[in-house]
Amino acid sequence: ESERVAVLGLGAMGRALAGALLAAGRPVTVWNRTAGKADELVARGAREAASASEAIVGTDLAVVCLLDDSTVRDTLGPIAGELSGRTIVNLTSGSPQQARDQAAWVAAHGAAYLDGGILAVPPTVGTPGAFLLYSGARDLFARVEQAVAPLGRPLWVGEDHGHAALYDIAALSGMYGLSAGAHHAVALVAAVGGDVEAFKRDVLLPWLEQMMPFSAGGAEASETIPEEYNAAMQATGLQTMIDASSEVGVADELAGHLHASLWAMRRALAVSG
Ligand code: NDP
Numbered sequence: 001e002s003e004r005v006a007v008l009g010l011g012a013m014g015r016a017l018a019g020a021l022l023a024a025g026r027p028v029t030v031w032n033r034t035a036g037k038a039d040e041l042v043a044r045g046a047r048e049a050a051s052a053s054e055a056i057v058g059t060d061l062a063v064v065c066l067l068d069d070s071t072v073r074d075t076l077g078p079i080a081g082e083l084s085g086r087t088i089v090n091l092t093s094g095s096p097q098q099a100r101d102q103a104a105w106v107a108a109h110g111a112a113y114l115d116g117g118i119l120a121v122p123p124t125v126g127t128p129g130a131f132l133l134y135s136g137a138r139d140l141f142a143r144v145e146q147a148v149a150p151l152g153r154p155l156w157v158g159e160d161h162g163h164a165a166l167y168d169i170a171a172l173s174g175m176y177g178l179s180a181g182a183h184h185a186v187a188l189v190a191a192v193g194g195d196v197e198a199f200k201r202d203v204l205l206p207w208l209e210q211m212m213p214f215s216a217g218g219a220e221a222s223e224t225i226p227e228e229y230n231a232a233m234q235a236t237g238l239q240t241m242i243d244a245s246s247e248v249g250v251a252d253e254l255a256g257h258l259h260a261s262l263w264a265m266r267r268a269l270a271v272s273g
Contacts, residue, residue, distance in 0.1 A: 002026050003147050006055040008075060009066040009092070010037035012122045017065055017091070017151055018046060020126030024150035031055035033075075053079045061087045061147055065118075069094040072102065084110030087144060091116040091132070095169075096162025103136065103161040112140050115161045117168025120152050133157050135164035174216065177257050178208070184245070184254040191248040225268055235265035 002025070007018040010032035021028045022044045030038045031049040038048040049055035052075050056062050066072050072092050076083070088106050090099070090113065099115035106113040113136055120130035130152030134141050141156045148154055157163045182204060189199045214229075225231045238258055245255050 003061055004029060004059045005147055006031065006049070006059040006062040008032075008052055008055055008062055008064045010041070011065070011067065013091075013118065013125070014065040015041065016122035016125040017063060019044070020150045020152075022046060023126060026147070026150060029055050029058050052076075053082055056082050056086060060085070061089065061144060063089045063091060063148070063151075065091045068092060069098040069102070076106075080109045087112040087114070087140070089114045089116055089134070089144060089148060091118055093117065093168065094165055096160075096166045099135070099161045099165045112137070113161065114140055114144065115164045117164045117171075118152070119168065119171055125152060126150055127152075131155055133164040133167050135159070136161050177260075180254070180257045182208075184250065184257070187250045187254055188245060188248060191250050225265075231265045231268040231272070235262060235269065238262040238265060 004027040005021055006029040007014055007021070008031050010018065010030055014030075014032070015037065018028050018030050018041050022041065028041070028046045029049050030041050030046045031052050031054070032038060038046065042048050047058075049058065056079055064072055064075070066075060069092065072090060072094075076088070083106060088111055090102055094102075094115075103113040103115065114134050115136060117133040118125070118130075119132065120127075124130045132148065132152045132154055134148075134154055134156050135158045137159060138156060141154075145154050145156075157167050185204055186196050186200070190196055225234070238261055242252075242255055242258050242262065245258070246252060
């Protein structure tokens with residue numbers, strides 16, 4: 001039989017994680033601070049623990065997915081004495097330093113620790129596109145890789161416990177930048193009475209798909225901006241875009257990504273002289 005996995009935290013994400021493990025036929029124990037969130041999982045075969053302590057003691061591998069870092073402290077702190085010899089995989093979003101501090105705290109109580117970041121939303125957990133970042137000792141990752149694989153493709157990003165959190169934040173930043181840009185794009189088209197759905201389908205999505213391989217990276221280093229789209233030309237173009245946005249009455253706050261790109265182009269020009 002596969003190793004039993006405990007899932008601590010049954011928010012939207014914790015429930016999706018536990019559900020993906022169950023769907024893969026893995027034995028799962030679940031726990032949540034507030035009762036009532038486990039019913040559907042229990043109906044699908046999960047065992048519900050009455051306390052975090054009971055969940056941890058019944059398994060060697062615990063996946064923790066709570067609101068934030070302080071919540072993880074509040075949950076694990078009282079059961080520190082029961083952690084020895086176990087493995088904690090913390091998928092709660094946090095900062096790199098919070099991950100390193102958790103790793104040190106968990107190690108001080110005799111347990112192994114991997115920090116993780118989930119690059120999926122609850123409906124995509126366990127589907128082919130989903131993947132999760134992990135950092136911590138590579139041999140530990142190798143030991144738990146199969147156990148966590150049903151959540152999404154596992155990708156190890158380094159020994160430093162802070163790397164998964166940082167790469168996760170970096171990926172989210174890329175996504176939020178893209179969504180901010182898309183929000184602004186739609187606001188512009190709507191401001192002049194354009195057909196927003198047709199714009200998204202026929203212009204924005206095909207354009208983004210074409211440009212994604214080119215648009216990430218290098219904006220701060222002049223030598224990486226090739227002549228085909230040189231920094232002076234881009235700075236001029238970005239200023240035109242910002243001005244046009246004001247011209248049609250779209251809030252300048254929605255154009256923050258254009259200001260950031262303009263800053264990067266000006267900086268690249270200053271560096272290149
Ligand atoms: P939810 O708000 O749905 O759930 C929060 C969870 O934290 C609940 O289980 C809640 O328990 C628990 N919790 C909050 N405060 C405490 C506390 N003081 N003590 C014990 N438990 C507590 O959040 P999600 O499940 O969506 O997110 C969980 C983590 O997953 C977050 O770090 C989030 O950033 C990350 N994540 C979420 C994604 C998403 O799309 N949802 C995507 C990628 C990462 P209770 O039910 O008792 O309140």
